[in-house]
Amino acid sequence: MGFTRGISPPGATQATRLRPSAASGLSPYGSMDTSRHHPTSLTRGVFGQKAEHVDPAQMQLAFDAIVQMLAGTGAQPDAGATSSPDGRDGATPNGSSGGGDKERQAHPHGRQRLPEHLPVERIELLPPEAQDERATALVRIGEEVSETLEWRPASFVRLQIVRPKFAVKGEPEQGITIADVPDSPVPRSLAGPGLLAHVLVSKYADHLPLHRQEKMFERWGLHLSRSTLCGWVESCAGKLAIVVEAMAKDALNAHCIAIDATGVLVQAKDKCRRGHFWVLVADREHVLFRFTPHHNQDGPKEFLRGYKGYVQADASNVYEQLFRTEGVTEVGCWAHCRRKFFEAMNSDRDRATVAIGFIRKLYAIDKATKELPPGRRTEQRRMDAEPVLVAFRAWLETEDLLVLPRSPIAGAIGYALNQWTALTRFLEDGRLRLDNNRSELELRREAVGRKNWLFVGSKDGAEWNATSCRSSPPARCTASSPGPTCATC
Known part of the structure; x- marks a missing residue:
């Protein structure tokens, strides 16, 4: 196959291309391959993009090879979904499904309409002519309305809870009647439920540490110490x-x-x-x-x-x-499996691209069956995905004998083979996801x-x-x- 040619050391025979045993040690080519991989991986981790994009031209080659392999197994190459050369087959760059093959939707241009549920404050501006002695000669014939979005700073409120006391006329022995004190999330605290919710949401949803919230409250005219806020968080x-x-x-x-x-x-x-x-x-x-x-x-x-x-x-x-x-x-995670092959792209682009193409095919099938009920989805997955998995497994076992040990692509192939049972578990039940x-x-x-x-x-x-x-x-x-x-x- 064209994707595995030209990757062995010059002059290597079929015997020398087989994976050497552990006792024979790592070949110089394996050492050089690994040494090139690590600086590239570190550079991408610090400066590169986190999205795992694959070159569409490379995916075209992988697509052609996968079609040939699926045809050799007797399966329909386009079962479940049609994979396109540019990879728009239902798999997102990070290996998850959904949205990969959707065309860009046209978004309306111009100014965004403000939500109707917002309160409205009306400010009326009169021209100078309508404010002096000439106003009596003017007739209002209409108006022009423009809207802007304004922000009103949050404010504290002193919420007074009044509990009137009652006594029975002429019967002091009956005692005094008064309503019970309402429950408070934090006993003997000045904070009401709304303020406590604001502190928690700011800290854990908006990721604002308490020292930042302390400064924000000071700008709003109230000093709440960090220790007080911390006590509220503990109680809640x-x-x-x-x-x-x-x-x-x-x-x-x-x-x-x-x-x-x-x-x-x-x-x-x-x-x-x-x-x-x-x-x-x-x-x-x-x-x-x-x-x-x-x-x-x-x-x-x-x-x-x-x-x-x-x-x-x-x-x-x-x-x-x-x-x-x-x-x-x-249950295994195909996104992790795909990531292993993506990390091997710099050292063995041809093999890594073929593997990613197989995984894209699985996501395309999964997307095509997404709307089916679980039982029907299980049947369709087995019908469409199982031939792809058979071809992928055969390809992995073949390439496992040809790649250099301890190389990134060998690690990716080993991961897929070692996790094969868990990775193919999604065939058992249509409710299971392909990834984590x-x-x-x-x-x-x-x-x-x-x-x-x-x-x-x-x-x-x-x-x-x-x-x-x-x-x-x-x-x-x-x-x-x-x-x-x-x-x-």
Whole structure:
């Protein structure tokens, strides 16, 4: 095949092109290939784009090769969807599905209409002629109205709760009657529910650390110390913990749970320690965050204790104990698999492009069956995706014998083969996703916040963070009106 020619060392025979054994050591070509890969990867990580775009011309070559391989298996090359040379086949550059083959929609030009629900303030401007003695000779025949969008700064309100006292006339022994004091989220605190919701939303949804909020409140004419704000956050987190633990219990009944993690620095006396935030996304529309001081196998196993069902995650070894638990079934992530091949583009563009082409084909099939009910979707996936997987597996096994060991492309091929059972699990159930991108997107809330607050002050602070970030979509702090929603929780 044209994609595998010309990549072996000059003068190499078929025997020398086979992968050398571990005892033979790495060839000089393998060392040079790896040494070229690492500087390129580091440079892209610091200065390059994060989007994993592939050259359309390269995808044309991969598309032709995949069509030939699928024809050799007896499968229909265009089963499920039609893949185009430029890669617009339903797979986004990062390996997720959706929106890749949609043409650009025309957006209206000109000034945007302001929402009708906004309150209106009317300012009427009269010409000088209508304000002096000549006004009596003028007749109003119409008006011109123009609109601008204005901002009214937030303001504090002194909310007085008045409880009148009553007594029975002529019967003082009956005592005094008065209404009960309404419950407060923070006992003996001046903060009302709306202010508490504002502090929480600003900190965990808008990623404003408390010291910035302290400065903002001072600009609005009120001094609220950082320690006071911190106490409010602690009290609210304690109240929210009851709700989110009920959510966590309900999430254990989900059909599939996606899990991912990201690191965070925890302040300590000598130096910052490294902890981890975890996100769990259940198909029952629950999004849960957890914190652990260590990145080991105990965390996921404890979070999902008693769970029976599918768990979608990357191939990290921290999930090994979890996947050995009876009743837990591993689901792989094609986005991670694709990323491995994309990272190998600089060292072996031809092979990496073919692999990415196969993965694009799987996403195109998944997109074509997206609107089908789960049962029908399972059948269609098996009909359309299984031949693609058979051809892809055969290609991987063939190329695995030809690539240099310890090279980036060898690592990508090894990842796909080692994770093959988990990666093909989506054929079992139409409700399973091809990738773990949803949990990564949810985890970005912590990653974006980390750029602002840099580290958490203590383990307790990390727990408050995880508790306050957990939410279900109807009450998520990123809703259109988070303040009223959170205040009524």
